[in-house]
Amino acid sequence: MRVLAAGDHFVAPELFVEALRDQPDLDTVEATTLTASWPTEPFGPVGSGDSVVEEASGTEEDLIAALDGVRVCLTQMAPFTARVFDARPELEMIAVCRGGPVNVDLAAADRAGVAVAQAPGRNAAAAAEFAIGLMLAALRRIPVGDAELRAGRWRGDFYAYDEAGLELDGATVGLVGYGAIGRIVARVLGAFGATVLVADPYTDTATAAADGVELVDLDDLLVRSSVVSLHARLTDETRGIIGARELDLLPHGAALVNSARGGLLDYGPLPEALRTGRLGALALDVYDVEPPPPDWPLHGAPNVVATPHLAGATRQTAHRAARIAAGEAARYLRGERLAHPANETARTVGTVGVTS
Structure with missing residues (x-):
């Protein structure tokens, strides 16, 4: 053999x-x-x-x-x-x-x-932990605070009310996709004190109720969530599931996290969503083109956390x-x-x- x-x-x-x-x-x-x-x-x-x-x-x-x-x-x-x-x-x-x-x-x-x-x-445990890490990094501006301090700048202004971050405790977090990774993310978010919404056509209400999450359709999830995290598998059905129309449904200042697959998200509208404040924070570990090109519009954009596809590492x-x-x-x-x-x-x- x-x-x-x-x-x-x-x-x-x-x-x-x-x-x-x-x-x-x-x-x-x-x-x-x-x-x-x-x-x-x-x-x-x-x-x-x-x-x-x-x-x-x-x-x-x-x-x-x-x-x-x-x-x-x-x-x-x-x-x-x-x-x-x-x-x-x-x-x-x-x-x-x-x-x-x-x-x-x-x-x-x-x-x-x-x-x-x-x-x-x-890699469910690794990817779930990383997704939570991205949420915290984006909501609390951890990477930019680190970079500024290392550059010799003490950004006390980040403590000002208009610049301060948001907590997961009491937040409504929407998970698009509820497989093995999404279920671990939901469990951790529950420990933080977040309310968790789930959009997944392959999850039933009994499973959602047993896990302490609310099963809703995608539009309802987007309208109600201050943080949205993507966890769906990339298929013909889910490709581009979050685009300009979906971004417009988010509350002003919402945070978006994608550590699943680049093809789930239309990256074209993201710079404008950040510019207008529709997105208050964006955290990415996957991209439509990997690695992103040197002229990628999100290089240097404010309130963006970007890592090189490390969630399962x-x-x-x-x-x-x-x-x-x-x-x-x-x-x-x-x-x-x-x-x-x-x-x-x-x-x-x-x-x-x-x-x-």
Whole structure:
């Protein structure tokens, strides 16, 4: 049995191998490794024609070479395009250690009969903590206060009433999207004393009530929330879900946080919303173009907190991701049902009449 651990400089190949060795009966698996350049180099689209995958790192050529004789691959960002599947028909299964395997052409995987598993929730704690951090940083002007003091300026004027920040205690915070990350954010906000509104068509009122949040439609959430944080998955349904019309619904001076996906937000109206005061604060960890170009309109804009896509960057996330992927690979090799199937082929694993 030959397995490829296709890691990078966050989820290193060695983490995959270690996690595989911890699985029962897999300590003798022959593991080869491949290391992609992410995050020292940004991820991006890879492929051509009708088979282009997103947020991938590495080349099709390097992956094809590394897959020689491999039945199972554990990865985070390796680019699995139709070309890769065509070149390696012996490949049977891919365990992708991220919440959505956007680096895999799932339709091509199904055509090739390759099962694809994913790792939902692997960075939920990290991303939720980071979102709360962005809220506090934006509402309380922590980054600009730090920068000004380091530059030798004592900004006592930030204590003036018109310049003072806002508390989460007593605030109404709207969460757009209520998956694993959103639910942790809501729990933390409740501890702060905030009222939490949720807009998510896939959440029911019973779940919301049990969690102590109020389920509302998106427009109602925007009208009522002094802080809005985005936590939806990027799909055709959610792309551009917050644009100029939605920004106009916010209370004057509201704060907006996006640590989910850049495509959820139309970045074009943001400078004007900041200029008019419709947005009192903006905190971003993701962007429509990553990294933002040198002439990005929000460079140097007031009341903006911007970080380079770091929400999931914790060591615990890397270890957790490797363990989840290794667990899926182990289930596949034992002929068991996968816990987190991502394509139709994966859903047949472990069913009657199907073996690995």
